[in-house]
Amino acid sequence: MKNKMKNKDFLKSKMFTLLVLEAALIIIFSIWARSIGNNFLTANTFLNLANSLVVTAFLAIGAGCLLISGEIDLSTAAVGAFGGVIVATAIRYWDLSWPLAVLLTLLLCAAFGAANALLVTRFNFQSFIATLAMASVAKGLMMFASVPPDGDNPIHVSFRSPGLEFVGGGKIGVLPFPVILIAIAFVVYGLLMSKTKFGRRTYMVGGNHRAAWLSGIDPKIILLILFINSSVLGGVSGVLASARAMQGGLQALGSAQFTGLTAAVLGGISFGGGTGGMGGAFVGLLIINTFQTGMQIVNVNAFWSNAFSGLILIAALAMDYFSNRAKTKIGS
């Protein structure tokens, strides 16, 4: 009896809708690819898909956690690009071993998060404008960091590091290492948000920060941790992007910011905060990447995907609006 209830709930849940959407996408692209003589359902496609997830996954996790608390971080991609350059510079010019270089990078990225949190909690900035400005700061510093000691202009910083090369593209069995990393990250963050007191407090702060404060939860501390987390995860994406290309690139993570955010919203983490979860964010990410990979396979102009990601964000927000309205109706 209870099981039956659960099944019914699941059929009505957003997760189910998303999975149906994902399945639909796969079917559409299979047929479409077949009609122009390509093949969609191959192991290669799925490997490509998994690979395309690598960089955006961490951004989606960071964005998701922050959105749950009711805030937004538009600086993660810029901070990530900064991190990508720093890790390359640290290895190539400062002769640090790669774990040290990564550690240093993530620490520097964390500083951006702390600054964001300070602006939002102490100076009452709206988080989008604080992080947008911070993105500009990070971008400037990234370019500064990518100027070689013997030159004047910022350039891509290439470097050699077998260790990082493995992190970026090595395989364990058939699975690329970064994909394993992502799987672990989603599980860890999934558990963190849904099963620990920190996660639960985050939902409470996102749902009603005044009520949370009056119940002994300090939203400032939660936001500090989440902003730092978001920046550090941005840094992780940057490091991964650098590790895959073996260079700290100036253009790294270009539209990834957007994909991360859209994935989280599409996955049911609503803009006001307090709802959704990592599972949804993962499926959201999967949908966006399936879409992008599929578009490549059916040879659609790659620029379309950018335009579509904006549309998906707007559609996801509209969906959110309508479901919220339905909810409020139940309430009153």
Added chain:
Amino acid sequence: MIERGKETVKNATIFGKLLRSRSTLLWAILVILIIFMCFKTSTGGSVSSVMSTGFLAEGNIRGIFLSIVVQGMMLIGLTCLIIGGEIDLSVGAQATVSAMLFAELCQSAPQLPWGVNVAICMALGVGIGLIYSFLVNVLKFMSFIATIGTSAVLSGLAMVWTNANIISIRQASFNAMGKIAFFGRLPLLFLFMMAILIVFAYIMSNTPYGRSIYMLGGNRTAARLAGLNPDHIRIKLFVQNSVLACVAGIFWASQMKLASPSAIVAALPDLSAITAAILGGVAFMGGKGNLAGAFAGMLLLNVFENMLNVLRVQPYWNIFAQGALLIAALVFDHISAEQHKRTLLKESMLDRLLT
């Protein structure tokens, strides 16, 4: 000390004074910067060499004006929008699409006078503005997120359009317009932009519509209860902003004789227009500030950027400075608002103790 305290309590124009002082401060910095630049960058000490080399050199001044022309157009709409309590993070993308549409029309229908093309681009602006006001008024999106989304859509479309290639414009009469300049330094388009700026500054300070924007941004509930219709004001704001952004795109095209799907956003990021407005004393939460201040802020930013350029400071410091300046300006605004609130609270406590 007591005197001053009294002054703060009694003098009701403290806010106006602050505003004025911000504006004067900006202009003062601007003048100092320019004088500094003239002497720092010229090759000789004589008047003629100051006039002809370095900062005041024909090419350099024109360069500043050209970027101001485009950014100024974007700034006008955006400033009004911010004063009304909304924001648009897609002005660059709108300008891009408009420039592309314009160039495309010039190329595929050369028989049309380009004035018609301008009208078509402005109609595009009206359409975009209506969509934005729908998203914000009806679907209750926060304007920043709605426009982040549409910004991606618009720039994506611009890229798809030409596969990231540029479209060149060969209408001689149109291209000439971008070139006309008085005294070799003052472009026609700049005068045009200034005219529009002055018209809007006048609208903002002297028409019921302009004042209602301040009322909406200053206190939404009060505006509604006083009989204003926030939805209508927002529609006008978004439409006017998008139309101006589209005109900005055409200005860009006329200077460059081409339209590029990525150049405008790269050269004039939306953030810098916002920074200019906030530096110029426009309150980010709305209700306060004016176009003159915003314009001063933009001049300052551009002269500053140009100074870095002339002095051969790497351009990335400019990107850095843009974010840092915005943060600094907002922190400053926050602190002065807090202080003001504290004064009022103290005053009302005093009142309470006395009665």
Added chain:
Amino acid sequence: MSHSIEFQHIGKTFPGVRALNDINFKAESGKVMALLGENGAGKSTLLKIMSGDLPAYDGTILLDEKPITFDSPYHAITAGISVIYQERQVIPELSVMENLFVGELPTNRFGFVDKAKLREETSRIIDDFEVPFKPDDIVGGLSIANQQMIEIMKAYRRDPKVIAFDEPTAPLAESEIGILFKLILRLKDQGKTILYVSHRLSEIFEIADEIVVLKDGELAKTFKTTETDENELVRTMVGREIGDTYSTLERNGKFGDILLEVDNIVTPYVNNISFTLRKGEILGLAGLVGAGRTEVARAIFGADPVLSGEIRIEGKPVKFQKPKHAIDAGIALCPEDRKEQGLVLYRNITDNTCMPVFDKLTTGVFLDPAKETRLADEAVRKYSIKTPTTDKLVVELSGGNQQKVILGRWTSDEVTPKLLILDEPTKGIDVGTKAEIYQMICDFAKQGMGVILVSSELIEVINLADTIVVMCGGRVTGRLPRKEATEENVLALAMKTDAGEKM
């Protein structure tokens, strides 16, 4: 020109509450009609209806004998109805003259704002009001009292047929009140219809011609000012059948040691508050809305800063920087506005119950669902919260059950506060549940907790609290044991009328 506004069978229902029911009266030209009633009697709702802010209501409004409807404030204003709101609706960044003419700025024939005319007309109004500011002054820089004057001037400026004042004198000083009254008299002579809402009885006797008393959303009685007195009005305002809800309560008889001493504290919102509370005692904070009761509660809980004075718990001085510190010291607060400050509406009962004690519900690093559910189940059982499961979202519960969830949050196996502060615990709750909550409050006292009860319902405070502290205007105006407290004398203290000063 003579005007009138007539209300016929006006009613308004909010979700779960009938705020107004069958209100009938007529206000005539050249008269000041006062609206009097306790908090929640329906005065504000009535004003909102006539200002066009609440377009959906039952019944008819007649303006100058003709029925009118409006679907926005704009329509009401153009029809000739102006309401002066209690919350100042000024725009701080703009000048005095623009605030006065908001929505209707005078223009010249080119459509531009006619600043000269604007300044001139504003000066004229300023002269009428004898206020010490100029048309070009920025409103944000003015004192709160002057901002309130602007609110009044704004309505006056529109030259309306009907003008309604909602507690206009609250932030004003004596001299300003004098000016205001002179103006009201002048408006009366001009044939305007004036509605005047106030708690201050002395004012009403000074200015009003007729008095309409509202009680629990109904019209209790209409008086001519000359034919009544303060005592009669107060009796009409509070007079109701006291059921045996209170007589059947099982109360706590014995108090323990001193638990809480509030010694002369000052916060940004209240002045020199002192009282003591013993273990097992229920202390009621009575007063009208805006008297500073909630602010006292928040100060004790560490949610507002204490500027001077001292709070002692069991003799030890404490200073809480934030609510967390107060919670750790054994204090709990059920806030005034459940939806805004108490609950996370779109989370389930379990989360809302466990919110302060997530620390204690873990096994290893993870929250233990069994422990959480046990805690929530305990609350559901103990307070008989009506819900099929603890997974239900709080937003789907009734007001009473929502309040019980908050009570459950603060009184469980994991938290037993020494001091429980209840701010308006029965607001918007049906009678049956109210009785349950009253018994719970007594039970808390019996368990040895100290309880501070903040309530706008006098009858509730008087019958539940062992000691009643009455506040008015951010100060304590009186202290009464339950035996001596009557609705009349508490209300008198709360309104600081002459009757109150005599006590």
